[in-house]
């Protein structure tokens with residue numbers, strides 16, 4: 001296998017970085033310049049501490065003006081061609097391109113106190129990074145249909161960006177994810193994902209770490225590794241059993257379709273994957289997306305969220321373990337699982353599916 005070339009780093013008109021990740025075996029020079037006249041972006045995100053829950057809430061009011069469902073001709077994620085207006089990506093074609101979001105929730109800056117909070121930590125600038133990752137030049141493509149080589153490039157790009165963002169001392173956790181489908185609030189239909197580098201450890205990760213710590217204190221073992229071992233042995237909810245990875249519907253799934261994909265080796269994050277694990281991941285990731293897309297008869301593109309859980313960078317790394325949480329909020333054709341009173345107000349989940357039945361359906365779609 002020819003290794004993919006490293007990313008080519010370029011700068012956009014307002015100073016933001018863009019990185020081109022090309023498929024193995026291709027040779028592009030990536031020299032196109034961004035000829036737009038872009039004013040520098042005003043970013044006013046702040047973080048406030050919710051003393052009632054112990055969680056940080058980010059207020060990013062400048063995001064109200066961001067691009068919302070543009071026509072294909074105005075898509076900012078398409079390559080720049082002579083026929084149309086310049087976009088965020090100056091090249092005339094690309095394989096995978098990653099650039100800093102012009103409307104970020106978190107932005108690099110000095111950590112700055114904004115005001116005193118008499119009950120908790122003081123309000124701060126929301127320091128961090130938000131990047132957009134485009135998976136294809138083709139506006140109508142979907143990740144489930146891309147060539148196998150592109151999936152390898154995508155895995156390589158997640159790893160490369162996680163490595164670089166983890167080196168920023170203001171970053172505590174790096175989150176690579178994809179939201180697909182207007183039903184879940186995606187404002188651009190071009191196939192793309194995002195990367196958030198948070199200045200704190202997120203609430204779901206904190207909850208998992210607290211459970212993992214309890215388990216470690218009482219057994220001396222890793223919670224996430226023990227769950228994986230149990231699911232592989234039990235088999236009732238397993239949907240994929242590979243050489244280096246297994247996927248299963250979690251026993252207490254919250255969403256109508258939910259799959260967890262985990263490596264067999266205990267590793268904290270994507271950069272820790274070895275060559276064989278990366279190769280199988282490129283295959284199984286696409287395989288699972290295809291199964292989700294064909295889950296409901298009559299629908300060929302099911303909305304989904306693909307969320308990479310990586311261990312925090314600085315604290316409790318031994319308790320975290322890499323896994324993908326892949327889920328859909330579609331519970332039947334045309335029907336979404338809404339977070340109603342019990343879920344939204346109380347955080348008390350009611351699911352109307354049975355995980356074992358969802359796993360059976362997902363196995364049939366192999």
Ligand SMILES: [Zn+2]
Nearest residue numbers: 075078139190
């Ligand atoms: Zn597009």
